[in-house]
Amino acid sequence: MGNIFEDFEGKKSIFKDKQPLDHRFLPEKLPHRDEQIQLIAKYWSEVLNNNTTPSDITIYGKTGTGKTAAAKFTRGQLLEATDSKNVFVKVEYIRCTDYTTEYQVIAQLCQKLGRNVPHRGWTRGEIINAFRDIFRSKNAYGHNLILIVILDEIDVLLEKDGDGILYTLTRTDNVSILSISNNIDFKKFIKPRVMSSLRDKEIVFPPYGADQLADILHERAEMSFEENSLDDDVIPLCSAMAAKEEGDARYALDLLRTAGEIADDKGVDTVKEEYVRMAKDKIEHNKVTDIIHTLPTQQQRVLEAILKLTQDGEEITSGRLYETYKEVSKGDSVTYRRIFDFVNELELLGIISTNTISRGRAKGRTNIITLQCDTDLLETSLYSV
Numbered sequence: 001m002g003n004i005f006e007d008f009e010g011k012k013s014i015f016k017d018k019q020p021l022d023h024r025f026l027p028e029k030l031p032h033r034d035e036q037i038q039l040i041a042k043y044w045s046e047v048l049n050n051n052t053t054p055s056d057i058t059i060y061g062k063t064g065t066g067k068t069a070a071a072k073f074t075r076g077q078l079l080e081a082t083d084s085k086n087v088f089v090k091v092e093y094i095r096c097t098d099y100t101t102e103y104q105v106i107a108q109l110c111q112k113l114g115r116n117v118p119h120r121g122w123t124r125g126e127i128i129n130a131f132r133d134i135f136r137s138k139n140a141y142g143h144n145l146i147l148i149v150i151l152d153e154i155d156v157l158l159e160k161d162g163d164g165i166l167y168t169l170t171r172t173d174n175v176s177i178l179s180i181s182n183n184i185d186f187k188k189f190i191k192p193r194v195m196s197s198l199r200d201k202e203i204v205f206p207p208y209g210a211d212q213l214a215d216i217l218h219e220r221a222e223m224s225f226e227e228n229s230l231d232d233d234v235i236p237l238c239s240a241m242a243a244k245e246e247g248d249a250r251y252a253l254d255l256l257r258t259a260g261e262i263a264d265d266k267g268v269d270t271v272k273e274e275y276v277r278m279a280k281d282k283i284e285h286n287k288v289t290d291i292i293h294t295l296p297t298q299q300q301r302v303l304e305a306i307l308k309l310t311q312d313g314e315e316i317t318s319g320r321l322y323e324t325y326k327e328v329s330k331g332d333s334v335t336y337r338r339i340f341d342f343v344n345e346l347e348l349l350g351i352i353s354t355n356t357i358s359r360g361r362a363k364g365r366t367n368i369i370t371l372q373c374d375t376d377l378l379e380t381s382l383y384s385v
């Protein structure tokens with residue numbers, strides 16, 4: 001037998017370079033984000049013009065609206081601009097899903113700024129002192145360091161570890177924060193005393209419309225696909241579908257890449273409109289199965305019960321759900337209250353939705369649960385676990 005990789009070697013592909021379709025790819029221009037990028041630049045320009053610490057900035061917007069991309073892009077531009085200027089500024093990017101506590105963030109910042117600190121073990125006071133110490137020394141031109149910290153997905157950190165990180169950073173001279181959140185009301189996690197020192201400028205990233213998504217996709221497609229390999233309707237269709245999904249550019253890119261992969265699998269040299277529809281099903285399918293496979297067993301049981309009731313055409317009230325859940329879990333069940341937590345989590349994941357209806361005075365209000373994904377898909381995923 002030959003080497004198994006031989007079959008793949010030199011296999012024809014309609015992609016000339018897949019990288020630009022990857023989420024992590026940072027394009028050289030970001031169409032339809034000029035206004036937001038200009039604003040960030042305007043605030044940050046304080047450091048170039050006056051050598052002063054810029055205002056804090058908060059960026060809001062739904063998923064896939066270019067928040068991370070715009071922040072990283074502007075960071076690149078600033079660093080390029082500081083090259084020729086006599087300023088001492090650093091811009092550090094922290095994704096708060098990777099560093100989820102105040103300690104971890106501060107330790108990571110220390111590391112990046114060349115101060116070796118342990119990743120655990122020190123007290124909070126020790127690590128903060130080490131961090132603040134960095135700003136006391138001057139560079140060769142007599143300037144103190146100015147640090148801009150990008151805290152991406154900050155809602156995750158605030159929810160998990162509280163607002164201590166903001167307290168510490170806002171009270172360290174020479175530090176400016178750019179927070180990014182896709183949760184508009186993440187500020188509910190911030191206490192008033194911290195709020196008052198976070199005098200931030202807010203920038204909103206609205207969802208993209210279909211035409212804007214089409215512009216974004218055209219740019220990326222040109223870098224990724226061989227010439228003439230997309231049927232005319234492919235980009236408009238990806239854009240229209242993603243515009244419906246709250247203007248999510250990441251989803252639009254996923255659709256386009258997956259449609260291209262389907263064409264490659266079929267060994268054809270153009271992407272057809274129908275592949276985009278197939279791509280949609282495939283992405284949806286993967287998303288649901290991924291979510292379901294990572295759910296704890298009892299939560300899968302709750303879903304099983306919801307599936308059963310949906311298939312039986314029953315209206316799903318909390319009471320009815322609990323009864324069915326107990327049947328499904330055969331005695332090994334959790335409390336009624338715990339079920340509500342599960343229901344909330346499933347709703348956050350977008351698998352179900354709940355709707356409170358009022359049934360007249362005597363009966364009060366009732367929660368009705370509705371399944372938000374395909375029953376067949378759910379059934380296959382649940383029973384293939």
Ligand SMILES: Nc1ncnc2c1ncn2[C@@H]1O[C@H](COP(=O)(O)OP(=O)(O)OP(=O)(O)O)[C@@H](O)[C@H]1O
Nearest residue numbers: 023030031063064065066067068069182216249250
């Ligand atoms: N205006 C744009 N031009 C080109 N590409 C874009 C634009 N906006 C977003 N993208 C691309 O779409 C993808 C998602 O963007 P990004 O990661 O910046 O979204 P986000 O707002 O940070 O989403 P999330 O809240 O889920 O983190 C990335 O691959 C990014 O390069």
Ligand SMILES: [Mg+2]
Nearest residue numbers: 067068069152
């Ligand atoms: Mg992001």
